[in-house]
Structures are given as structure tokens and as C-alpha cells.
Amino acid sequence: MKTILIFFALGFNYFVGFYYGAMNIFYTALLAIALGVILRHVRRIKYEPFKEYGLSSQTPSISVLIPAHNEERVIVRTIRSALAVDYPIFEVIVINDGSVDGTLEAVVNAFGLKKIDLIYRNVLRTRPVKAFYSNPEIPNLVVIDKERSGKADSLNCGITVSRSPYFCSVDADSLLEQDSLIKLITPIMESNVPVIACGGVVRIANGVTFQGTSLQEIDLPRKALPMFQVVEYARTFLFGRMGWDALNSLLILSGAFSLFLKSAVLNVGGYRGGTTSEDMEIVVRLHKHYLERKKPYKIKFISDPICWTEVPDNLTMLGRQRRRWHLGLLQTLSQHRSMIFNAEYGRIGLFALPYYLFFETFGPVIELMGYVTVACSFLLGLLSTDFLILFLVLSVFYGTFLSTVGVFLTELTYRRYPKWSHLMRMVWYALLENFYYRQINSFWRTEALFQFLAGRTGWEHVVEKGSNFPAEVSPHEP
Amino acid sequence: MITDFYKQILAALIVCIIILILAFFLAAVTRRVLNARKYAELDRYRKWCRLKITTALQSGSSLSIVEDLRAQPLSLQWHAVEEILFDLIEQRKYRKEVRQLFYRLGYRDHYEKKLKSNRVTTKAAAVDKVGKMLSEFSTGKLIEVLNSENNPEILTVTIRALCRNNYREGLKAILERLPDLYGKNLISQKTIETSLVHCSADAIPLLVAYGRKYGNPKITASLLEVLSRLPANPMALYYAGANLGAYDAEVRARAIKVLGRREASEGVLHPALLLPLLEDRVWFVRLQAANALGTLRYERAVDKLGALLLDQNWQVRNAAARALTHIGDASLDVFLNILKYTDRYAKGSICEELERTNFTRILIENLTSSDKRTHEKSREILRIMHSLNFSTPIYDYLNSGKNNGIKHEMASLILETAVHSAGV
Numbered sequence: 001m002k003t004i005l006i007f008f009a010l011g012f013n014y015f016v017g018f019y020y021g022a023m024n025i026f027y028t029a030l031l032a033i034a035l036g037v038i039l040r041h042v043r044r045i046k047y048e049p050f051k052e053y054g055l056s057s058q059t060p061s062i063s064v065l066i067p068a069h070n071e072e073r074v075i076v077r078t079i080r081s082a083l084a085v086d087y088p089i090f091e092v093i094v095i096n097d098g099s100v101d102g103t104l105e106a107v108v109n110a111f112g113l114k115k116i117d118l119i120y121r122n123v124l125r126t127r128p129v130k131a132f133y134s135n136p137e138i139p140n141l142v143v144i145d146k147e148r149s150g151k152a153d154s155l156n157c158g159i160t161v162s163r164s165p166y167f168c169s170v171d172a173d174s175l176l177e178q179d180s181l182i183k184l185i186t187p188i189m190e191s192n193v194p195v196i197a198c199g200g201v202v203r204i205a206n207g208v209t210f211q212g213t214s215l216q217e218i219d220l221p222r223k224a225l226p227m228f229q230v231v232e233y234a235r236t237f238l239f240g241r242m243g244w245d246a247l248n249s250l251l252i253l254s255g256a257f258s259l260f261l262k263s264a265v266l267n268v269g270g271y272r273g274g275t276t277s278e279d280m281e282i283v284v285r286l287h288k289h290y291l292e293r294k295k296p297y298k299i300k301f302i303s304d305p306i307c308w309t310e311v312p313d314n315l316t317m318l319g320r321q322r323r324r325w326h327l328g329l330l331q332t333l334s335q336h337r338s339m340i341f342n343a344e345y346g347r348i349g350l351f352a353l354p355y356y357l358f359f360e361t362f363g364p365v366i367e368l369m370g371y372v373t374v375a376c377s378f379l380l381g382l383l384s385t386d387f388l389i390l391f392l393v394l395s396v397f398y399g400t401f402l403s404t405v406g407v408f409l410t411e412l413t414y415r416r417y418p419k420w421s422h423l424m425r426m427v428w429y430a431l432l433e434n435f436y437y438r439q440i441n442s443f444w445r446t447e448a449l450f451q452f453l454a455g456r457t458g459w460e461h462v463v464e465k466g467s468n469f470p471a472e473v474s475p476h477e478p
Numbered sequence: 479m480i481t482d483f484y485k486q487i488l489a490a491l492i493v494c495i496i497i498l499i500l501a502f503f504l505a506a507v508t509r510r511v512l513n514a515r516k517y518a519e520l521d522r523y524r525k526w527c528r529l530k531i532t533t534a535l536q537s538g539s540s541l542s543i544v545e546d547l548r549a550q551p552l553s554l555q556w557h558a559v560e561e562i563l564f565d566l567i568e569q570r571k572y573r574k575e576v577r578q579l580f581y582r583l584g585y586r587d588h589y590e591k592k593l594k595s596n597r598v599t600t601k602a603a604a605v606d607k608v609g610k611m612l613s614e615f616s617t618g619k620l621i622e623v624l625n626s627e628n629n630p631e632i633l634t635v636t637i638r639a640l641c642r643n644n645y646r647e648g649l650k651a652i653l654e655r656l657p658d659l660y661g662k663n664l665i666s667q668k669t670i671e672t673s674l675v676h677c678s679a680d681a682i683p684l685l686v687a688y689g690r691k692y693g694n695p696k697i698t699a700s701l702l703e704v705l706s707r708l709p710a711n712p713m714a715l716y717y718a719g720a721n722l723g724a725y726d727a728e729v730r731a732r733a734i735k736v737l738g739r740r741e742a743s744e745g746v747l748h749p750a751l752l753l754p755l756l757e758d759r760v761w762f763v764r765l766q767a768a769n770a771l772g773t774l775r776y777e778r779a780v781d782k783l784g785a786l787l788l789d790q791n792w793q794v795r796n797a798a799a800r801a802l803t804h805i806g807d808a809s810l811d812v813f814l815n816i817l818k819y820t821d822r823y824a825k826g827s828i829c830e831e832l833e834r835t836n837f838t839r840i841l842i843e844n845l846t847s848s849d850k851r852t853h854e855k856s857r858e859i860l861r862i863m864h865s866l867n868f869s870t871p872i873y874d875y876l877n878s879g880k881n882n883g884i885k886h887e888m889a890s891l892i893l894e895t896a897v898h899s900a901g902v
Contacts, residue, residue, distance in 0.1 A: 043599040047606035047635050049672075056672040057707055116833055117868040119826040121792060136836060189668045190634060384481070390488040397495045401502075408502045411509060423510065427503055 009377045016370040023359050024398055030243030031405050037246050038238065038303050042412055053189055054086050054182045061089035062181055062259065063162030064170055067154035069097040071172035074310075076110040078172050081213040083141065087181040091140040093158045098148025107143055111135055118142075124156040124270035132161075151255070152271035152278040159262060159270055167265075169279075171256040173310050174202070175210060180306035184259045187300045196264040196286055198300040199253030201237045201413070204230050205308035215308070220422050225318060227429045228437040229311045234426070235406030238303060238413070245301035249352035251287070253299070255279035257307035264289075264297075275335070277328020284336050287348045303413055319444045326364075326448035333357055334452075364442035365449060371439075396434045403430030516554065523558030531562055531579075540575040544582045551588050560585060564610055573612065580611045590619050602635045609639020617643060621651040633659065634669050641673040649674075649681055653688040660696050667700055674704040682708055686717045695726035702732035710741040719747045727760035734763065738770020749776040756782045761791040768794065772801025777808045784812035788824050795824065799831030806840065810855040817862040829868035838863070838871040845884045861891045865898070 053059050064082045068075050075094070082092045096104045107113065113133035120129045127149035134142050146157055155169055166188070168181065177183075180200065188195040206221035221227055244250045255278065265271075265282065268289045275281045283299060290297040312318040333340070333356060340357060342349040374391065377383040407426045410416055417423065527547065534543045549555035563585070567576040580586050585607075592604035605623055608616045617640070624636045640648035652674070659665045677685070682705065689701040698721060705714040718736035721729050734755060737747060755767035756779065768786055771779040779801075786798035802809035813832070817825050832838050844856035864872055872888050879885055 040599065043603070044631075047603050049638060052638070052672060056675065058668050058672045058675070058703070114874065115870050117829065117870050118833075119823075119830050189672065190630075190666055192630070192663045192666050386485055387481075387488075390485060390492065394488055394492050394495070397492055397499065401495050401499050404499050404502045408506045411506045420510070423506060 006380060006382060009373055009380060009382055012369070012373045013377055013383070016366060016373065019366055020370075020395075023363065026355070026359070027402060031239045031402065033246045034239035034242035034409065035405070037242050038409055038412055041303050048186065050179060050182050050186060053186060054088065054179070056088065059088050059182070059185060059189065060166055061091070061164040062087065062185070063158070063164040063167040063262075064090060064092045064181075065095065065155055065158035065162065065167050066092065066170050066172055067095045067097050067151050067158065068099060068103050068172035069148065069151075069154075070099045070101045070103060072099070072101040072103045072106050074173045075103050076106055077210075077213065078170070078174060079107065079111070079141070081175040082170060083138070084178060084213045085176055085181050086178050087185075089164075090181060091142065091162070091164065093161055094141070094143045095154040095158045096143060096145045097150070097154040098146065104143070104145055108133055111138055111141060111143075113141075113143055118161070121160060123160045123266065126153050126157040126160065129157065150273055152273045152275070155278070156270040159265060162262065165262055166259055167262050168257065168259045169255060170307070171309060174256045175205060175213065175215075175308045176257065177304075177306050177308075178214065180257070181259075183302060183304050183306055187298075187302065188259075188261075191298060191300075193296045193298050194261065194264075195298045195300050196261045196290070197253055197258060197283060198302065199241070199250075199258040200302045200304055200306040202233065202254045202256045202307045202309055204233055205310045206313060208308060210308075218417055219419075220417060220425055221313070223313050224429075224432075225315065225437075226311050226313050227425065228433050229318075231403045231406060231426055231429045231433060232437075234410045235403050238406055238409035239402075241301045242303055242409075244352065247347065247351075248298065249347050250299045250301055251283055251348070251352050251356060252280045253283055253301070254307075256309045275328055275331045276324045277332060280328060281332045281335065284332055284339070284348075284353075288336060288339055288345065291345045291348065303409075315440070319440075322441060322444040323448040323451065326445040327452055329356065329360060330449065330452040333361060361449065364445035367442045368439075368446055396431075399434040399438060400431045403433065406430070519554050520558055523555050524561060527555075527558045527562045531559075531566065535566065535572050535575055540579055541582065544579070547579070547583055549583075551584065559583065560607075564607075567610070567612060577611060577613055580613065581615075586611055586613060586616060590616060593619055593623055598629055598631055602632050605632060605635045605639050609635075609642050612643055614643070614645055617645045617648045621648060624651055624655060628662070628664060630664050633665050637665065637670065638673045638676075641676040644676065644678055644681075646681075646684065649677060649684055653684065656688070656697050656700075657692060657694055660694065667696065671700050671703045674700070675707045677704070677708065679709045679711065682711045682714050686713050689717060695724065695729050698724070699726065699728040699732050702729065702736055706732065706735040706739070710739060715747050719751060722751060722755065727758070727763050730755065730758065730760070731763045731766045734766040734770050738766065738773050740773060749774045750778065752776075753779060753782055756786060761789075761794050764789065765791075765794045765797045768797040768801045772797070772804040775805050777805055780805060780809055780812050783809075784816060787812070787816050787828060788820060792827065795827045796831055799828050800835055803831060803835040803837035807844070807852055810852065810859065813859055814855055814862075817859060822866070825862070825866055826868075829863045829866055832859070832863065833868060833871060842871065842875055842879075842884060842888075845887045846881060857887060857891060860888070861895060864892060865895045 064085075066075075066078060066082065068078075071078075079092060079094060094107060096107070113135050116132050116134050118132040127147045129144055129146045131145045132142060133145070142161060144157055144161060146154065158169075159167055166185070168184070170176065184198050184200055187198055204221065204226060206223075206226040207219040208215065209217040209219065220230060241250060241252070258279065260282075264286060268282070268285045271278045271282055272285070286297075286299065312321055333353065336353070339345045339349045340353045345353075374383065374388065378385075378388050404427060407423070407430060410426070411423070417426065530543055530546065531540070534540045547555075547559050549559065563576050563579055566572050567580075589604045589607045589611075592600055593608065595601045595604065601623075605620065608620060620636055620640050620643075623632065624640065627633050627636065637652055640652055652670075656670070659670070660667070674681075674685075685701050685705060689698055692698070702718060702721060705711075705718065708714065714736055718733040721733040722737075724730050724733065734752060737749075737752060749771060752767050752770055752774075755763055756771070758764050758767065764786060768783060771783065783798045783802050783805075786794055787802075789795050789798065802812060813828060816828060832841070838860070841856040841860050844852050845860075847853045847856070860872060863869070869892075872892070876885055876888055
């Protein structure tokens with residue numbers, strides 16, 4: 001019996017070694033690509049024609065869609081920030097998703113809105129709309145009051161009402177940079193191949209001070225949990241997504257702020273309800289649609305920080321959020337399993353989706369099992385103390401390395417954290433996250449995997465806690 | 479032995495990773511230190527340069543400061559002077575002197591040399607700067623880049639630079655290369671159109687001449703788009719008129735855009751030319767035609783626009799309704815007919831546009847009209863709108879309106895609707 005146990009423990013140790021070796025090689029490759037792309041982007045910014053596109057009549061109009069459910073505290077600020085962006089022609093559509101607090105009243109009072117009668121063409125089949133509100137003096141603002149049905153359905157409702165060829169989904173707790181829309185549209189304007197979706201970097205608003213709708217002072221959050229997320233977001237957005245973008249294999253764009261070609265989304269039937277991560281699901285479905293029809297297309301990501309969003313600052317809410325994200329990933333992979341290892345879908349089918357399946361889905365489970373097996377192997381005398389220490393040190397430093405590069409990439413972008421103490425704190429947290437944050441995240445994600453296997457389809461609501469709201473973005477690793 | 483070997487490999491990996499962590503950390507620190515020092519000094523230079531240059535420009539002695547401003551290429555003073563000069567060249571009154579300063583201080587030569595660089599970002603940045611210097615003498619160099627390049631990024635910046643300069647030769651070179659750029663898909667249509675819009679009205683004859691020269695629909699569509707953004711000109715209007723019957727729908731739609739502007743209505747072509755396009759087989763052509771005739775307020779289009787209120791495409795229906803509201807009281811009959819006799823969906827579209835365009839305000843004001851027919855038609859439209867639940871403007875007026883006569887009329891039409899509904 002002991003021999004069999006030893007045999008399995010040894011086998012698993014080798015498996016974990018190869019698994020992490022492969023994963024880290026992949027991360028390093030992504031990192032190298034992202035570094036090159038961002039350095040080039042920094043040089044290109046000098047001659048980018050943002051200003052010209054901002055004045056051009058050729059710049060297509062955009063509908064900014066803001067779904068809101070019980071967002072009384074932040075919704076007016078978010079709408080003001082959306083209305084203040086520099087963009088030639090845009091409209092802001094707020095979808096009140098059956099809020100039971102004073103969300104609707106706050107918006108109606110703040111913007112002097114009146115009920116108007118519009119026809120609702122149920123293009124994407126959504127839950128019923130109760131009323132529309134607008135103010136002739138703010139002609140580019142429309143508020144839709146509808147029955148509670150979730151974010152996907154609310155976005156579909158906004159798409160139905162929108163009158164622009166592009167729409168941009170924005171979370172109710174997110175604040176936009178003034179030039180965010182023009183930066184997002186630039187790859188679309190300049191590309192010869194249709195760009196059907198484009199996303200940008202989402203940064204953490206905890207600790208940041210806003211004066212009205214504009215950013216006043218960039219600071220780091222005081223609490224540890226949001227600090228870990230600052231480092232995590234830097235890593236995820238600046239080398240994860242940039243790397244995937246360079247490989248033209250992006251599978252996730254942040255629900256907090258991403259731009260879509262409306263006709264493309266209508267072609268695939270809009271957002272799909274019943275998934276907890278509609279932002280990833282829609283992107284995968286867009287890939288599927290275009291690849292099956294062999295139509296040229298691009299899904300882009302830009303490295304400029306364009307949107308600020310609040311993140312949970314307590315373990316309960318963060319845990320709910322992470323379980324929900326992981327459940328969303330599992331649901332998306334499950335719904336589109338026919339694409340995995342399917343050559344018809346090119347690099348998405350043969351490369352991106354298998355990566356998400358093997359490294360993102362099973363990574364946390366293997367990591368937790370790895371901790372147990374390594375401990376058992378050590379107790380059984382299969383692993384020398386030297387080996388154990390060396391493995392642990394390697395694992396910690398590699399994690400620190402990835403996050404330090406994320407911090408370095410943040411330094412290259414504009415709107416960096418200005419103080420010396422910011423840099424030091426970020427590097428310190430890059431090291432610290434390996435001792436607590438990483439493990440607890442793996443635990444939540446493993447929980448989500450078991451919930452998924454047990455047939456859970458619903459999602460845990462992340463409710464207001466203190467001054468922070470959760471971000472509807474999914475920084476799946478890396 | 480083997481175990482030791484593995485341990486050594488692991489230890490070596492750890493050392494490498496620690497070195498990399500330190501390297502990235504030090505890179506971040508060094509970057510901060512250098513940038514802090516650089517920008518502090520740059521700010522100082524900027525302040526000094528701005529004062530010196532603006533004083534000299536205001537006193538008309540700009541060339542006297544050349545020696546004071548001269549600096550080593552790419553030094554901080556060089557960058558500061560460059561920034562200030564780029565800022566000042568935007569002001570038309572200083573343009574000539576600033577161009578001279580750019581030349582005398584060696585900026586033009588410096589960046590023209592960089593145009594030969596093999597590095598994409600260096601070359602594109604140099605093209606951008608040469609373009610911003612607005613020098614006629616650099617146009618030839620930029621044309622050389624345009625004709626020899628195939629890199630989309632450099633081409634985009636070059637075309638923008640040439641258009642910004644607005645010299646005839648530059649525009650001619652772009653138009654000459656256009657078939658090749660579009661044929662090889664080297665640049666997006668939107669980029670070309672956004673850049674060409676910088677041309678002045680003087681460019682219109684050249685744009686039209688090249689449009690006639692090429693039969694390529696993509697080029698024609700782009701040039702028409704640009705013409706629709708430039709001031710109305712008889713040559714452009716005739717060119718657009720000639721393209722109203724083009725085979726390509728995009729060309730037809732953009733030709734309508736050229737003709738469908740208010741300032742074009744006093745031009746040489748009659749809006750009646752657009753009427754057949756309201757029956758075009760392609761929806762966005764019909765939509766453009768409806769928009770144009772609405773903008774031109776062409777009353778003779780009312781019946782055909784009325785027919786479009788039942789179009790299969792909702793965007794066309796909305797555009798037609800919007801166009802009719804622009805035309806005003808002459809549309810009342812059409813609205814009334816459609817609201818009386820057609821399906822609920824089309825009625826809804828009309829009511830929606832009547833509210834969105836604030837035409838309901840005109841209808842409400844018409845309730846005090848001395849013209850009995852206008853009064854009755856407006857009242858009937860409001861009554862039908864109310865029966866279709868488009869009642870918000872009526873209730874708003876009842877709540878906050880000032881004219882008691884109108885309020886009385888509204889109250890009675892609400893009552894009528896209620897009686898009618900009860901009767902049904």
C-alpha cells in the first residue's frame with residue numbers, strides 16, 4: 001500500500017513539475033511579447049492622431065450602455081463621467097435593471113429627466129421595458145427602466161435602443177477617462193480588417209480621488225486586499241491581455257469597459273443570459289461566428305488605462321466575485337467545448353481555449369493538490385528538505401517576477417502611480433501576494449469548479465460593502 | 479549525483495529570477511529618477527524658451543534669437559524649443575516666422591534625414607514632425623515617402639502630414655497613389671477620409687478631377703465623402719449629381735450626402751433629383767435620401783416620404799418620420815393618413831419620432847392656430863398619439879403649460895379618447 005502511495009506521490013510530483021514548467025514558459029513568452037508591444041505603443045503615442053479623430057466627422061458614433069442594479073450611490077457620478085468624455089457623437093443609455101433602491105429617482109432628479117414614449121423593438125428579446133426617460137436639453141442621454149433580468153439582458157435592452165453602429169458597455173461603478181472612447185475607436189479607424197471589439201486597461205479606483213468626473217489624484221488603496229488586486233490587475237491587463245492581443249487570440253474583454261460593433265453582436269444574437277461571465281462568453285461566441293464563416297475580423301486590446309473601477313475590499317465579497325468569475329469561465333468553456341482542439345477555429349481552438357481549459361480552469365486545483373502532495377511527499381521522505389525549500393523559493397520568486405514585470409509595465413503607461421512609496425508598496429505586495437492572496441484565490445476558484453460540477457448555474461451577488469463596489473471585470477490569469 | 483545536479487539547476491533558476499526581478503525593479507527606479515530629472519529641466523527650458531520666442535515673435539525679430547535657441551539635436555533644450563515652436567505654429571499669425579525658425583535651427587533638416595530610417599516608429603515620428611512644420615519645401619520629401627512606402631503605419635502618418643500641409647502637390651500625390659493604396663488594402667478608407675477632410679475648398683477641383691479619372695467605386699465613395707464635408711461648390715454638386723445613378727450603393731448614398739446639405743439647396747441642382755432615390759433598392763440609400771430631403775425641407779417629397787413610413791427597415795421609417803417633421807405643417811396630412819389607416823408598429827414609429835424631434839410642440843402650438851384645417855389636423859394627430867399611449871407631451875402640457883385654451887382642447891381630446899375606448 002505504501003509503495004503504491006509513494007508511486008502516486010512521485011508521479012504527481014513530476015506532473016506538477018511539468019505542468020508548472022509549461023505554464024511558466026507560456027507566461028514568460030506572453031510577458032516578452034507584451035513588453036515589446038507596450039514599449040512600441042509608448043513610442044507610437046507621439047504620433048497617434050487621437051485629437052484628429054476627436055474632431056473628425058468620420059469617427060463613428062458610439063452608444064455607451066450602463067446597466068445599473070441598485071447603484072444609487074454611484075450611478076449619477078458614472079453618468080456624468082460618461083457624458084463628459086471627449087468624443088464627436090455619442091449617446092449614453094442607462095438601463096435601470098429593476099433596482100429596488102433609489103437608482104432611478106437619483107438619475108431622474110440629477111438630470112431633470114421626463115418620461116417619454118418610445119417604441120421598444122424587441123430585436124434581442126429581452127424582459128419587458130417599463131418606461132423611458134430623457135431630457136431634451138441632454139439629447140444624448142436616455143434612461144430605460146426595466147424589470148430585473150440581469151446584466152446580459154440589460155445590455156441587450158440597451159443594444160436594442162441604441163442608434164449607433166458601435167456600443168460600449170460600462171459598469172455602473174466605473175469612471176471613464178475623458179479620452180477613453182477616442183482611444184478605443186482608434187484601432188477601429190486605422191484597421192483594414194474589421195475590428196469587431198476593443199477593450200482597454202481597467203485600473204482600480206480604490207484610493208483614487210475624483211473631482212467631479214475628472215481624476216484629481218492617483219493614490220493606492222490603504223487596505224491590503226485592494227492592494228493585492230492592484231498588482232494583480234497590472235499583471236493581468238498589461239501582460240496577460242496585451243500578450244493575447246498580439247497573438248490575436250483575446251478571449252476576454254472587461255465587462256467594465258469594452259467597445260463592440262453592434263451589427264456583429266446582433267449577428268450572434270446579443271449577450272447570452274444564464275452565464276455568470278457574459279463578457280467572456282460574448283467574445284468567444286464572436287470568434288466562433290466569424291471563424292465559422294471565414295470572415296476577416298479582429299478583437300483588439302489597448303494598453304492605455306481608460307477606465308477606473310472599484311474593487312471589493314473584504315474577503316466575503318472578493319470570494320463571491322472570484323467564484324462567479326471562475327464559474328463564468330467554466331460555463332463559457334462548457335458551452336463552447338466543440339471549439340476546443342478544433343482546427344476549424346484556428347489559434348482560438350488549438351491554442352487559446354486549450355490554454356484556458358488546462359491552465360486557467362484546472363490550474364487552481366492542481367496548485368492546491370500540489371501543496372498537499374508536496375507536503376505528503378516530504379512527510380513520506382520522498383522529498384528532501386533542500387528540494388522542498390528550493391521549489392518553494394522558486395515558486396515564490398517566479399510569482400514575484402511576473403507581478404514585478406506588471407508593475408514595471410504600469411510605469412511605462414501614462415497615469416502611473418506617481419509617488420515613490422507607490423512603487424515600493426506595489427513591489428512589496430508583488431512579493432506578499434505569493435503567501436496568502438494567491439492561495440486563497442486558488443481556493444475560491446477550486447470551490448467554483450466543484451460548484452460547477454455539482455450543477456450550480458446561478459451566481460452569487462456581490463453587494464455593496466463600505467465604500468467599495470465590485471468590478472465586473474475578470475482578470476483571469478495571467 | 480543526479481539530485482545535486484537538479485538542485486543546482488533549481489538554484490540557478492532562482493538566481494536568474496532574482497536577478498530579473500532586481501533588473502525590472504531597478505529599471506523602474508532608474509526610469510523614475512531619470513524622468514523626474516529630465517522633466518524638471520525640460521520645464522525650465524520650456525519656460526525660458528516660451529518667453530524668449532514669444533517676445534521675439536511679437537517684436538518681429540524672431541531671427542535674432544536663432545543663436546540663443548540653437549541646441550544639440552535631441553538635447554533637452556532642443557526638445558523644449560521644438561515643443562514651443564509646434565505650439566506656436568498653430569497660431570496663423572506666427573506661422574511664417576516659426577517655419578523659418580524650424581529651418582534655421584536645423585529641425586527640418588534633422589527630421590528630413592530621419593525620413594530615411596528603416597525603423598518604423600522613428601520614420602513615422604519624423605514624418606509626423608516634418609508634416610507639423612507645415613513647410614512647402616518638405617512636401618517633396620514626404621511625397622517620396624508616400625511613393626516608396628508600403629508600411630500602413632508610415633503611410634497613415636504620411637497622408638495625414640501631407641493633408642495637414644494642404645499643398646496641391648501633396649494632395650495630388652495622395653490621389654495618384656489612391657488606387658494602389660486601396661487596391662493593396664494598405665490603408666483604411668476612414669483614415670484617408672479623415673485626413674483628406676483637412677483639405678481646403680481649393681482642393682475641390684482636384685478631388686473632382688481625380689474622381690472622374692478613376693472609375694473605382696471605393697475611391698469615388700471616399701472622394702464624395704470628403705466633398706460632403708467641404709463647403710458646397712457647383713463642381714462638387716455636379717459631380718455628386720452625376721453619381722446619383724452609380725451602380726455602387728455606397729457611391730449613391732455618399733452622393734446624396736453631398737447634395738443633401740442646406741447650403742447645397744441654393745446650388746445648381748434641384749432637390750427633385752433625389753426623389754427617385756427614396757425608392758432605391760438599398761436601404762441606406764433610401765435612408766440618406768430621406769435625411770437629405772428632410773434637411774432640404776423639400777415639400778414635394780412629402781408623399782414619397784410618407785410611403786417610406788411603411789418601409790421594411792425601421793431605420794428608414796424613422797428617418798422618413800424625422801424628415802417629415804423637419805418639413806413641418808406640410809406633412810400633417812401624411813402623418814394623419816398613416817396614423818389613421820396603418821398597422822400599430824408603423825404608427826408607433828411615427829409617434830416616437832414626433833416626440834423625439836419635439837414636433838409635438840408644434841402640434842400643441844397649432845391648437846391655437848387660426849387656420850382651421852391645421853388646427854384640426856394637429857388635434858387629430860395628438861388624439862391618435864394619446865390613444866396609442868404616446869401621451870407624455872399632452873400630460874406635460876396639462877401640468878405645466880400656460881395657455882388655458884390649449885389645456886381645454888387637450889382635456890377634451892383625452893375625454894374623447896376615453897369615450898371612444900369605452901364605446902369600443
